[in-house]
Amino acid sequence: MRDIKKVAVIGGGTMGNGIVHVFAQNGFDVKLIETKQEFADRAINTIDKNLSRMVSKEKISESDKVATLERIQPLLSIPDGVKDADLILEAVPESYDLKKKIFEQVDANAPSHAILASNTSSISITKLAAVTKRPEKFIGMHFFNPVPVMKLVEVINGLETEQAVTDLIMDTSRKLGKVPVPANDFPGFVSNRVLMPMINEAIFCVHEGVAEPVHVDEVMKLGMAHPMGPLRLADFIGLDVCLDILHVLYDGFKDPKYRPCPLLVKMVDAGKLGDKTGEGFFKY
Ligand SMILES: NC(=O)c1ccc[n+]([C@@H]2O[C@H](COP(=O)([O-])OP(=O)(O)OC[C@H]3O[C@@H](n4cnc5c(N)ncnc54)[C@H](O)[C@@H]3O)[C@@H](O)[C@H]2O)c1
Incomplete structure (x- = not known):
């Protein structure tokens, strides 16, 4: 398994902007993929505001904030955003049809070594994995709201997820300062x-x-x-x-x-x- 350095996050809403924030703050290069420039701008503004709050509470320095924002690149195209990513994390609204369409496009454009992850709260990871040609590299990374604050990442193994993929995602979650907890794919997870x-x-x-x-x-x-x-x-x-x-x-x-x-x-x-x-x- 290759180490994860470059991450693409699809969807910059409530969860997506928080996920982008924690990856970028912890040294990962992050592509933030949205459907419209105004949604990408809104996500960046939210991250900027949340980082400023951390600066005022003296949790990070002003230069940490600047470096974090510099590691984020907003984009409006899935093929461009995922083409050199090691990990692609999806955080679009909770619709199977929408997620299916996105993962088909991601699978066709992401490098063969890339891991695909969903932040879904309730859709089967196994069923989402099955729309790709790499179900062994598909996993659930279930973050909690607000992402920069909440420590838990529920790491969900689909039926075919490889152990090495689970290990790498557990390790990557720890690099974000989170506590990953593994679970298997059943309705509602734990x-x-x-x-x-x-x-x-x-x-x-x-x-x-x-x-x-x-x-x-x-x-x-x-x-x-x-x-x-x-x-x-x-x-x-x-x-x-x-x-x-x-x-x-x-x-x-x-x-x-x-x-x-x-x-x-x-x-x-x-x-x-x-x-x-x-x-x-x-x-x-
Ligand atoms: N909100 C929560 O508390 C919470 C907690 C855990 C997990 N989740 C899960 O996280 C996922 C996202 O939830 P949310 O609350 O952040 O939703 P949200 O509606 O706040 O954000 C979704 C974002 O996805 C974008 N989007 C839609 N289609 C897109 C596309 N084709 N390409 C790129 N971006 C697209 C939208 O513009 C929007 O900004 C869902 O699966 C949800 O079940 C939510």
Whole structure:
């Protein structure tokens, strides 16, 4: 396995700009691939702002910030962006059809040694790997929001991922200052398989009148030492995203224990999606 030096990140949204930030800050050359110049500019501005905050908190120096930004090259073309990359990481919206189209293009244009990775929260890594001619070099790198702050990278092995690829991605994640945790490809991996049923149960507590949202969250914060209650966290993640992931678990396991709470469905139907719409279980 070749060492990873050059990275291409496809998608510069919430997750993509954070992923670009941590790679560039840790000495990797990064190509940031977006669909429009304004989206690429927005990603670079966000990274610039987040680096400035780190400078003001004296976590990095002004020259670290300048060097980090110099290592990032924004681009609008997948073939140009991936042609000399050692690792290509995809962070576009959670749609199988979109990711399939992108990985077919990446596979056709990336060097044969390059590793392909997805930041998907819920789509099967094995199924995405199967659209490429290199499923043994395909892996999940599941970062957490906000990427520059959160330590975890869930490293997901598809059915055919080679051990040497997993080892290299674990090692590369450590170079980013992260803590990689390996898991195998099953619906929801570990993170969402444990988190989403807890959030769903918290919503059932509200639905059945067991307690008010604020009280459900207080119990989990004060009694279980959770830094954030499950309903506050659900609002932060987005109630539509929570519902989509519960559907993935329900469909993937065909087990009624993953049945989404009717109140969650109703809130999504009403457009109360959490922080991003100004209202979910709480008002913002
Ligand atoms: N938001 C989270 O908390 C979170 C956490 C972990 C994993 N994820 C996963 O990360 C992925 C990205 O999520 P996000 O929240 O960053 O989404 P987002 O909508 O914030 O960003 C997606 C970006 O991809 C860009 N894009 C779309 N099509 C593209 C294309 N063809 N080529 C290049 N760029 C393209 C969009 O312009 C946008 O900037 C999803 O698979 C999601 O499930 C999200």
